[in-house]
Amino acid sequence: MLGRRPHFQSLRFSGWLLVAVPALPGVLLAAAYAVFDAVRSDTAVTAAGLRALAPALARDAARRLDSAADLQALMHETLRRHGDLGDIQVRRPEGETLHAAARVAGLDGALARLIALLAPEPEPIVVPLGDPGPVLQLTPLPPERNPRLHARVAGLLLAMAAAFVFTLVPTGFAIVRLARRQAQLARVALDLASGRLDARAPRQTGVTDALAQGINRLGQQLAETRGLLREQAERDLPMLRNDLLRSNTRLRATEEALAQAQSTAMNRGEMLAHMTHELRTPLAAIVGHADLLAAGPLAPEAAEHVETLRKSARGLLAMINDLLDWSRIEAGKLTLNSGEFALGDCVEEIIELLAPLAYEKDLELVHILYHDVPSHLVGDAGRLKQVMTNLLSNAIKFTQRGEVVLRVMKEREDAHRVTLNISVADTGIGIPPEMHKRLFEPYQQAAGQSRGGTGLGLAITRRLVERMGGSMSVQSVPGQGSTFSAVLTLALPEVLTPPVRLEGLRGLHVWLHEPHRTAQLALLHCLEYWGMSVRVLDTASELLASMRPAPEDRGPDLIILGLRMRDAEDAAVREILAAGRQHPAPLLGLVNSVSRSQQQALLDAGASACLPKSLPRRALYDALGELARRKEAATRVVKPLMQRTVLVADNNLANRRFIATLLATMGAEVIEAHDGLSAVAAWHVRRPDFLLLDIHMPGLDGLAVAREIRTREGASRHAVILGISAHLEDEERRQLALSGMDGELLKPFDQRQLLRALGPWLQLSASPPPSAVDPTERLVTDPQLLALLTEELPAQLRELEEAYARADADAARSAAHQVHGTASFYRLRPLKLAAHRLEQHLAEPIPVAQHPRLRDDMAAVRGAVMEVLRELRQPAGGTATAG
Numbered sequence: 069m070l071g072r073r074p075h076f077q078s079l080r081f082s083g084w085l086l087v088a089v090p091a092l093p094g095v096l097l098a099a100a101y102a103v104f105d106a107v108r109s110d111t112a113v114t115a116a117g118l119r120a121l122a123p124a125l126a127r128d129a130a131r132r133l134d135s136a137a138d139l140q141a142l143m144h145e146t147l148r149r150h151g152d153l154g155d156i157q158v159r160r161p162e163g164e165t166l167h168a169a170a171r172v173a174g175l176d177g178a179l180a181r182l183i184a185l186l187a188p189e190p191e192p193i194v195v196p197l198g199d200p201g202p203v204l205q206l207t208p209l210p211p212e213r214n215p216r217l218h219a220r221v222a223g224l225l226l227a228m229a230a231a232f233v234f235t236l237v238p239t240g241f242a243i244v245r246l247a248r249r250q251a252q253l254a255r256v257a258l259d260l261a262s263g264r265l266d267a268r269a270p271r272q273t274g275v276t277d278a279l280a281q282g283i284n285r286l287g288q289q290l291a292e293t294r295g296l297l298r299e300q301a302e303r304d305l306p307m308l309r310n311d312l313l314r315s316n317t318r319l320r321a322t323e324e325a326l327a328q329a330q331s332t333a334m335n336r337g338e339m340l341a342h343m344t345h346e347l348r349t350p351l352a353a354i355v356g357h358a359d360l361l362a363a364g365p366l367a368p369e370a371a372e373h374v375e376t377l378r379k380s381a382r383g384l385l386a387m388i389n390d391l392l393d394w395s396r397i398e399a400g401k402l403t404l405n406s407g408e409f410a411l412g413d414c415v416e417e418i419i420e421l422l423a424p425l426a427y428e429k430d431l432e433l434v435h436i437l438y439h440d441v442p443s444h445l446v447g448d449a450g451r452l453k454q455v456m457t458n459l460l461s462n463a464i465k466f467t468q469r470g471e472v473v474l475r476v477m478k479e480r481e482d483a484h485r486v487t488l489n490i491s492v493a494d495t496g497i498g499i500p501p502e503m504h505k506r507l508f509e510p511y512q513q514a515a516g517q518s519r520g521g522t523g524l525g526l527a528i529t530r531r532l533v534e535r536m537g538g539s540m541s542v543q544s545v546p547g548q549g550s551t552f553s554a555v556l557t558l559a560l561p562e563v564l565t566p567p568v569r570l571e572g573l574r575g576l577h578v579w580l581h582e583p584h585r586t587a588q589l590a591l592l593h594c595l596e597y598w599g600m601s602v603r604v605l606d607t608a609s610e611l612l613a614s615m616r617p618a619p620e621d622r623g624p625d626l627i628i629l630g631l632r633m634r635d636a637e638d639a640a641v642r643e644i645l646a647a648g649r650q651h652p653a654p655l656l657g658l659v660n661s662v663s664r665s666q667q668q669a670l671l672d673a674g675a676s677a678c679l680p681k682s683l684p685r686r687a688l689y690d691a692l693g694e695l696a697r698r699k700e701a702a703t704r705v706v707k708p709l710m711q712r713t714v715l716v717a718d719n720n721l722a723n724r725r726f727i728a729t730l731l732a733t734m735g736a737e738v739i740e741a742h743d744g745l746s747a748v749a750a751w752h753v754r755r756p757d758f759l760l761l762d763i764h765m766p767g768l769d770g771l772a773v774a775r776e777i778r779t780r781e782g783a784s785r786h787a788v789i790l791g792i793s794a795h796l797e798d799e800e801r802r803q804l805a806l807s808g809m810d811g812e813l814l815k816p817f818d819q820r821q822l823l824r825a826l827g828p829w830l831q832l833s834a835s836p837p838p839s840a841v842d843p844t845e846r847l848v849t850d851p852q853l854l855a856l857l858t859e860e861l862p863a864q865l866r867e868l869e870e871a872y873a874r875a876d877a878d879a880a881r882s883a884a885h886q887v888h889g890t891a892s893f894y895r896l897r898p899l900k901l902a903a904h905r906l907e908q909h910l911a912e913p914i915p916v917a918q919h920p921r922l923r924d925d926m927a928a929v930r931g932a933v934m935e936v937l938r939e940l941r942q943p944a945g946g947t948a949t950a951g
Contacts, residue, residue, distance in 0.1 A: 079312040080584040082751050102224045105944075111190065114208045117153045118193050121146070126195045129158060136620060140166055154190070154208040158197075159289060249276045256283055281642040283696030316741060323340065349720055351388065352815045355634060356382045356726035359818065404535065405798055408561050409449035412437055413475060416684040418456050423682030426464050427660045429534060433464075433682060434586045439480045439597050442486055446559040450814075451532050460553050463494035470495030470549070473586050484560055493552040498546035507542060529554070563866045572688075572693050574599030580656075581611040581644075587681065591628065591658075594685055608640035615647045625694055627655040631679070633666055636673070645674035654695035707735025708823055709831055713756035715739045717747035717773065718792070719765045723815065727760060727792075730819060744768025748776050758811070763793040763800065771807040778808035788829045792817075828860050828886075858940050863934045872926055875917050881910040899932035 111432035125146055134523070143156045143166065147658040190208040197204055249272055259267030269280035358378040366374060369732050370665060401496065420434050428434035447451055447896045463472045472494045479487040499507065507526050530540045533554045578600050582588035587606065595602050607613040611629070627648065635641050648655035654676035659667065667678040668863075677691055714736045718724040721742075728738045740752055741747035744765050750833070751759065761770035768776075781787070789825070791804045792813045813825050864887050871879035884907040891900035906925040916922060 095882065098228060102228065104219055106224060107655065108942050111208070113191075114153055115190070117150065118206045118208055119151055122195050122206055123205070124192055124885075125156070125206070126197060129204055130197045130204075134472065136166060139794045152344055154206055157205040157207065159205070160205045160401075177782065182594055187700050192556070199927045209568055248277070253280055253283060254286070256273050256280075260290060263934045265294060278424070289821045296675075313451055342766070349815075350387045350811075351381055352556065353720065353723045353726055354383060356730070361727055366648050370417045388731065389879065403798060404448040404451060405801065406444050406447055406559075406794075408444055408863065409452075410443060411445055412443060413683065414449055415456065415474065416452050418453055418460060419474070420684070422457065422460050422464060423680060424662050425461065426472060427633075427662060427680075427682075429464070429468065430660070431464065431467060431469070432583075432584045432587055432632075432660060433460075434471060434590050435474040435476075436593060437685075438475045438478065439593070441476055441488065442481070442560060442564070444561050444564070445486065446561055447536065450558075451536065455529050455532050455554055456492070458526070459490075459492040459551075459554070462526065463492050463496065463552070467494040467496035467549070471584065471586055479555065481560075483672060485557055487555065487557045488561060489553060491551055493549065493550040493551040499542070499544040499550055500546055522790065526552075532804045561866075563862070563869075570598055573689065575601070576625040576692075576696055577601045577603070577616065578626045578628060579605055580630075581605045582628070583608075583635075584630065584632075587630055591630070594688065598689065600696070600798070608638065608644060609844075612640055612644050612647065615651050616645065623651070624653045626692060627651070627653050629655060629657050629675070630655055631659045633659060633661045633663075636666075636670060642673060645670065648674040648676065709735075709736035709826075711735075711828075712737065712758065713737045713754060714749060714760065715741060715750055715754070715756040716760045717741040717744065717765065717770065718741055718760075718762040720762070723762075730822065734819060734823070744770070744773045747773050749775055751787065752780070758829070759787055759789045760792055761789060763796070763804070771809075772827070774807040775810045782790075790825055810948040827857075858937065861933050861937060865930065868929070869926070872916065875915065877910055877916050880916065881907055884910060884929070887933075895933070899929070899936060902928040902932045 096696050119667045125142075126458060128146075129139060132142055138896045143158070143273075146156060148288070178715050190210055190268050192934035194209075195204040195206070203624065208655050253269050253272075253593060256267050258745060260283070268287060268406075272280045273275065353379065358374055358381060361374045362371070362378060384450040390827055404420040415435055419433065460472065463612050473490045475489075475493070477489045477491075479489050481487070506938055533556065536556055536558075538554055538556035541553050541555075542550060543553075550808070578638070580588070580591060580602050583603075590602070592602060605614060611627075615627070629641075630651060631641065645655070645657075655674070657667075657670045657675040657678040659670060659678060659683045660681050661667065662680045662682070667680070670678040676695055679688070679691055683691075709731060712735070714731050715738075716724055716727050716731065716738060718727065719742055724742070726741055726742055730856065731738045736758075739750050739756055744761075745768050746760070747761065748768070750756075761771075761773050768789050774791070777787060777789065789809045790813055791807075791809045792815055795803070795812065795843055796812060801812065810829075811825050813822065817825075858879050864883065868880060868887060871883050884903050886905035888900060888907055893895075902925065906929055909919060909925055910916075912919070
């Protein structure tokens, strides 16, 4: 708007409008009033004249009534003398009417309409000429036909128009002149606003002169201010330029320092990761040898020292792991290794690991894995176990009495993924509300709650959960306990593994006495899921009274007694255990202790079996099945690696000796090699059944050894090779598979983990039954190996079907060979034959999609696998069919 110039013509027109618009209504009202007054007065004059004329005209008309011509002449004569008064009409008795109309000049149409609009309708004057006789009617001339009134109205209107014009013109010219001055002032103001500060308004007269002087003073002040500002800017600009240069220099120095600090931090993180990795190797050996010492016979003082050694080493290993994980997190190098895993195994491994820590403090450690949670998921099982381990160990650390409960619940599920809520609740000291937000920050512990450690556990846990796409939360009341929850969404396998239905205990009647309510609920959750009928006895005295039934009372099939170690001295509990010796139903004691001596004390007191409460569900199922079958004879211990030769190659002597000792306790013949070259040489001479190769040996590492052995073996593979390392990244796992290795083991590992890794290539046989079955085809009866077979076969079949669907002959042949090897070790003849035929046909130089036999071979393998899995899921006592 400031850039537009005012237009003088529009200002002049506006000035005229300012005068004309208010004056015009007044002029029109005055004209209307003058015309109305003229019409009214003239109408009155005309009516008065006719009234004065009527008597004389009536007398003359009465004398001439006999002659119509004379009467008509009288009327015309009268109108000639008084034509401006109106019209004359005589109605004679015989019905004849004589008229005489005044002759009036024509009126202007617009003026006549105006006068007719303002004038009232004239009323006629009627005079009788006899009784009865003619009637004389005089009609006043209407105003619009009255030439006298017309001239009068026209003169009035002309006078008013002249007055309006003579008034409007001087006023309009004055306003136009004022508008011109305003336009000049507006142009000057616009020039000042646009920066032309030399613009000035000319001298004015009248009211606009003060405004012009004010605008000129404003322009002068603006010009002076701009000069001052220019001078100030010229003085300050060099100083500002110097400040900017100094700021840029400092900024570049800061950026260089930041880059150097980041590089230093990254180098330190890498160095820390390398150092912690190097520290983990001897610590793994310390932990392993301490475990071996603890498993053997020791004097009480030595056992105490070994236990202190184990705790210290494991605590140090945990802190090193925390530092290593945090360094990876800060460096952005934390990776997730996604794969299919069994959730129940993860939970139970952690419970078994942490149970001794809880039982030392006489705590109840309870885990509840609800049965609607899918058994197999896809994700990073190691990191998930780390999350649960951190939460559980933290809860145990800050809880002095009561319980620690791990719950795994399903929140929602769709076709491809499931959302789990993993919560750990304790009855510990609790956390003040003001500390909740700082709990998950690194190196933070609640005030007054320090129990040692790095202060990184919860921070790492939250970062891991967030890295896996989940969230963490905490609820706590000081003095009452805390609940930490992790909500995670994990993928489901493309081929869902059907749950193993354990039907061997269905229909059995059980008495249960477990004083701890949460542990009781967890037991009921499992027992009822297995189809058992459970009677809960709330007190020991009630159970003792029930164990003395009437002779006709059949009683339960099993009795389960939940204990804390201090309850073993209770008189009622001692009586229950003593009564268990004579009771027909076996009594299983579940105690919050992993001490074999304490468990043996309960066995000596009368329990048929005694197990820790932390045992896995499948182990509990097997124990109940064994008790239900009332097997009194002790099961002969069969070492899983008897008559097996195992080559162990590791450049670290302590680690190598630990692994060798562990294998020897499992019945294996062990060959040790200190590097890759000696491992290849030992393999060439002895041809062992299994090889455990360290990945990071100097010189010829484990991957190179595996490739060398596979090359020398030729087309058929004979030895099973496992790679061992303290940590494996995704790329290392890929290289491990490409080198020809069959699996992996992460140090430190125990006997169970080693057995799980070797499981697909092992078989444990019982004594041959009294039948004609070939001894070389005995059935696998070890529960752990049967469980491994139940897990491995579906995965191997899925790998085979995926390779077949891709028409990848090499991958399909490798997968078929793996199924063939599993069937051979487990003595599954139908599956072995079907897999062998498929492997031979895949070796033929015919494309997979065009081979005439592969479809039938795949169906045969699939059917054999399904049959094995079906028989494995039969009630206890059923077995998989061997050929």
